Amino acid sequence: MDTTPSALTIGCFRYDTTQALFEGGIDAKVTTAPTLPEIFERVIREHEFDVAELGLTFYLRLLDEGLPYVALPIFPNRVFRHSCVFVNTHAGITGPADLAGRTIGEFGTYGQDSGVWAKGILADEYGFAPERSRWVIGGLEHPAPPFGFIPHPHPARADVSEAPAGKALGAMLEAGEIDALFSANVPQCVLDGSPNVARLFPDFEPLERDYHRRTGIFPIMHTIVVRRELLTERSELARELYTAFSAAKDTAADRYRRDRRLYQVPTMVPWLDALVERNEEQFAGDWWPYGIEANRATLDTYLRYHHEQGLSERRLRVEEVFAPALLGT
CATH class of the missing domain: 3.40.190.10 (Periplasmic binding protein-like II)
Structure with missing residues (x-):
């Protein structure tokens, strides 16, 4: 298998948090699909991508069933519910x-x-x-x-x-x-x-x-997964992906901050500046953190819910879910 960076295939939705990746922010082929379930199915049924977005419950349900992917603490989709x-x-x-x-x-x-x-x-x-x-x-x-x-x-x-x-x-x-x-x-x-x-x-x-x-909880919907075998073959891949996805997310956040000067005129949403300012105050500088520690309370709560709702046989720990190389993030 060719495991050079240019050989990587990534399947994820085109969010503002990932837009920079589609524009060349990573040396990989980045593709999307009309709907998220289509991406998930292609990952789960066909193992089509090297790196992909996957719903947390979809990943957790398959942890013990041989899914050849491991999650990275990168969260491109999160929504209050x-x-x-x-x-x-x-x-x-x-x-x-x-x-x-x-x-x-x-x-x-x-x-x-x-x-x-x-x-x-x-x-x-x-x-x-x-x-x-x-x-x-x-x-x-x-x-x-x-x-x-x-x-x-x-x-x-x-x-x-x-x-x-x-x-x-x-x-x-x-x-x-x-x-x-x-x-x-x-x-x-x-x-x-x-x-x-x-x-x-x-x-x-x-x-x-x-x-x-x-x-302190900002609910997380999806994570990024990568082929387990690639993490074995390329010891730095988890960190490289984390860095690339983080940079793409930061690019989007910086754009909103810069556009405050222009009253967000690149968008057509009235009063978006006021919303950005309220979010800056509430989220203390990082609206959308990646990594384990900034999201531990959110992840622990989700894993508790998953078990309490009968979706996992036991209450999983964060350390069991994500790639060991990034547990210190």
Whole structure:
């Protein structure tokens, strides 16, 4: 196998945190796909890339099943998740306690990364118990079976079923066929302003900011993985990749900071300067840290949620999940 740097293939989404890599910030072939699940499937089924983005739960579910990749503490996708719970406005759900006994949709699998975080946060903050609800797994805007390229563990006490044939979760939520939806993406019916759907927490930003201030947690969705054999063959590869991805992320952050002088005119988002300034104050200079120590509380919490929700047989430790060469980051 040719393991020179130019032979590396990288599959990841084109975020502002990774844009510089697509523009030549690394000596590798960097490609993407229309959707993230497509990248994940190509990694898991075909082992197509040398380096790739992978959802945390997708990686954790396969740790003991011979997936030939190891994770690096690089996190290109992270999102606060109070905002990802949607409800039918006629279901009588006015707060998290009202989710008990309801039928809730979830995209792709029971416990997608966004769902792990949302369930865990609601459990910690509001006493939500996922096993007290019924869960329906399917496609968001188009009918689709649960992901066929990963295992689907869930607690025996949890009532989990597939969406009916020909049914998509967004339309089911709008029609009242499910009471709520945990979704990484905003359903089209919400974007269209349907009066039949709303967020569980309509004013979510103050809640998410307060959650971050109290806990220090900025939820992580995805990590970067690399072929295990390449780390054996090239002892410095983990550090090289960490440096390259970190530089790409810092390039994006620096652009937002520089553009404050111009009131962010390279973008078309009004008041973006004010948002950048609020984030600078809240995140103390690094909105989006990579590495283990800056993210230990977030990672430990995710691993706890993953176990509590029946997605891993035991509570994993951070040191078991990431490449040893980068545990000191």
